[in-house]
Amino acid sequence: xxxxxxxxxxxxxxxxxxxxxxxxxxxxxxxxxxxxxxxxxxxxxxxxxxxxxxxxxxxxxxxxxxxxxxxxxxxxxxxxxxxxxxxxxxxxxxxxxxxxxxxxxxxxxxxxxxxxxxxxxxxxxxxxxxxxxxxxxxxxxxxxxxxxxxxxxxxxxxxxxxxxxxxxxxxxxxxxxxxxxxxxxxxxxxxxxxxxxxxxxxxxxxxxxxxxxxxxxxxxxxxxxxxxxxxxxxxxxxxxxxxxxxxxxxxxxxxxxxxxxxxxxxxxxxxxxxxxxxxxxxxxxxxxxxxxxxxxxxxxxxxxxxxxxxxxxx
Amino acid sequence: xxxxxxxxxxxxxxxxxxxxxxxxxxxxxxxxxxxxxxxxxxxxxxxxxxxxxxxxxxxxxxxxxxxxxxxxxxxxxxxxxxxxxxxxxxxxxxxxxxxxxxxxxxxxxxxxxxxxxxxxxxxxxxxxxxxxxxxxxxxxxxxxxxxxxxxxxxxxxxxxxxxxxxxxxxxxxxxxxxxxxxxxxxxxxxxxxxxxxxxxxxxxxxxxxxxxxxxxxxxxxxxxxxxxxxxxxxxxxxxxxxxxxxxxxxxxxxxxxxxxxxxxxxxxxxxxxxxxxxxxx
Numbered sequence: 001x002x003x004x005x006x007x008x009x010x011x012x013x014x015x016x017x018x019x020x021x022x023x024x025x026x027x028x029x030x031x032x033x034x035x036x037x038x039x040x041x042x043x044x045x046x047x048x049x050x051x052x053x054x055x056x057x058x059x060x061x062x063x064x065x066x067x068x069x070x071x072x073x074x075x076x077x078x079x080x081x082x083x084x085x086x087x088x089x090x091x092x093x094x095x096x097x098x099x100x101x102x103x104x105x106x107x108x109x110x111x112x113x114x115x116x117x118x119x120x121x122x123x124x125x126x127x128x129x130x131x132x133x134x135x136x137x138x139x140x141x142x143x144x145x146x147x148x149x150x151x152x153x154x155x156x157x158x159x160x161x162x163x164x165x166x167x168x169x170x171x172x173x174x175x176x177x178x179x180x181x182x183x184x185x186x187x188x189x190x191x192x193x194x195x196x197x198x199x200x201x202x203x204x205x206x207x208x209x210x211x212x213x214x215x216x217x218x219x220x221x222x223x224x225x226x227x228x229x230x231x232x233x234x235x236x237x238x239x240x241x242x243x244x245x246x247x248x249x250x251x252x253x254x255x256x257x258x259x260x261x262x263x264x265x266x267x268x269x270x271x272x273x274x275x276x277x278x279x280x281x282x283x284x285x286x287x288x289x290x291x292x293x294x295x296x297x298x299x300x301x302x303x304x305x306x307x308x309x310x311x312x313x314x
Numbered sequence: 315x316x317x318x319x320x321x322x323x324x325x326x327x328x329x330x331x332x333x334x335x336x337x338x339x340x341x342x343x344x345x346x347x348x349x350x351x352x353x354x355x356x357x358x359x360x361x362x363x364x365x366x367x368x369x370x371x372x373x374x375x376x377x378x379x380x381x382x383x384x385x386x387x388x389x390x391x392x393x394x395x396x397x398x399x400x401x402x403x404x405x406x407x408x409x410x411x412x413x414x415x416x417x418x419x420x421x422x423x424x425x426x427x428x429x430x431x432x433x434x435x436x437x438x439x440x441x442x443x444x445x446x447x448x449x450x451x452x453x454x455x456x457x458x459x460x461x462x463x464x465x466x467x468x469x470x471x472x473x474x475x476x477x478x479x480x481x482x483x484x485x486x487x488x489x490x491x492x493x494x495x496x497x498x499x500x501x502x503x504x505x506x507x508x509x510x511x512x513x514x515x516x517x518x519x520x521x522x523x524x525x526x527x528x529x530x531x532x533x534x535x536x537x538x539x540x541x542x543x544x545x546x547x548x549x550x551x552x553x554x555x556x557x558x559x560x561x562x563x564x565x566x567x568x569x570x571x572x573x574x575x576x577x578x579x580x581x582x583x584x585x586x587x588x589x590x591x592x593x594x595x
Binding site: 028049050052054055057059060062063064065066067068069070071072073075090091094095098099100 | 374378380420421422428429430432433435436437439440441442443444445446447448450451469470473474476477480481
C-alpha cells in the first residue's frame, strides 16, 4: 500500500470537528492540555471561543462536559484513550453513562501504535472499559473517511459515545463519494466463504491485505469492518458465522474485553462456531516505532494470514 | 430579611428536617446527619435564593443546584417535595425498590434534580460545566453546588475549583457544609482539609464563612456571591451534623444510619416541638 494516501484518524477527528462546528453552534470541545496531539487544535483555530482547555485534569473535564451537556450543548471531550477511558472511567460511568448525557468522548492515541511513548500511554483496555457501561456507543473507525463520518454520526446520535482514534497515519481505503456510515452497522469489504475476518481500527487495512494474500493461497476470506463495537452488528456476525463457519477477529486491543470477546459472546449464544482472536495477548506494550511494534505484537497482515491458514488447515 | 420571612424559613427548615427523618426511617437506611446539617442551606436556596419553577422543573433558564455530596439526597428530596416538585407523601419511599427516590439523586427520575450525583467530587465539576455553559450561551442563570467537608478530600474538587476560577465563573457558587464529621470520624483526624477558607482563596475564590444554621448570615453570603464579579464564590458553612435531632447531633455514627421506630418517634417529636416554637414566635 506504499502508494496509498495515509492519514492518522486523530487528524480526521480534528478536521471533522471543525467541519461539523461550522454547521452546528451547539458543538463545543474540551481538551486536557493535548490539543496539539488530539488534533482538537484544528478545531480551536477555527472556533477558539468554543474550545475549552481543562488543563491536565481529565476527571474534571469529563464531569464538566456532563454539566455542559445538561444545558443543551454537545460537548466533545478529548484526551488520549488511556486518560479518557482509563483515568476518567468512573467519571464517564457515573456522570455521563448513568445520567445518559449527550457527551462524546474523543479518545486519540489508542492501542500500541502510540509507539515510542511506551506502555504507560498505549491503551489496549478502552473497548473493554467503555463496552461495560450501559448505553455507551463504542466506535473504532478504520481510516480517515470512516473516522470523519463516525464523528458526524456521533454528533447526530443523542447519547454517550466513545470514539477511538489512532496516532499513526494509516491507509485511506474508503471511497468518500460512495461511503455511508451508520452506527451499529458493519461493512463487508470483501465477500468470502472459508473464513470471516472481522476487524476494526487500523487492523481493517491489514485484514484487507491479508485477504489478498489468502486468495492467492486459495482461501476465500470474508473481510468485515466492524467500526462499531457496541452496539455490535450481530446480524452481520451471525451471517458470517453461518456462511463461513469460522471467524477471526482483529483489533488493536487486549484480546480480553474488546471486539473479539463481543463477537465470541454473540456466536457462543446464537450460532457457535470456532473463533480465533488476534489482538494484544493480555500483556503490556513497550517503546518502539509503531509499525515495528504492530508487527512484533502480531497485529499485521502477515500474522492474520498465518492464523487463517492454520485455522483453515492449509 | 423581615422577621416574618425568617420565621417562614425557619419553619420550612423544620419541615425539611422532618422530611429527612420520614425518608431515612421509611428507607431503613440513608444519610440523615449531613442532610440535617444542610437543612437551612437547602431551605434558603429553594425558598429564597434560586430562580426556579416547580411546575416547570426543566425550564431552560432556571438556576441550577447540584448536590455534589449526593448521599444527602434525603435533604434534597425533602426540600424539593416541600417546594412542590413532588408530593411530600412520597418521601418515605426513599430507597424502596421501584421508587423514583433513589439512594443518590437521579436527574432522569426526580423532578427538580439537575444532576445525577453520588460519587463524591464529581458534582462540583458538573456544576462548573453548567456555569460555563450558561456563560457560553449568554444566559444569566446561576449555578449552586453543595459539598461535604469530607468530600473535599477528593482531588477532583480542586481540579473543579481551578477550572471555575480560570474561566471566571462568577455565576458559580460552591457551598461547603463544614459539619466536621465524616464516616470514620472527625475530618480533622481522618484527613484534615483545613484551612478550607485559605485554600479556596488560594484557588481564586471569593469566600464567606458563615453559621450555616443562621438564615441572616446565609442571606448576606448569597447576596455577596451574587455581587461578586469575575470570580467564583465559596460559602463555608459551619454547621452541626445531625442538627435538630438531639441524639444525632455531632455523632459521626449518624452519617449513614436510619432511625428505628423508637428513634423516629423521638426525632419527630423534637422537630414538631421546634416547629411549634418557631410558629409561636
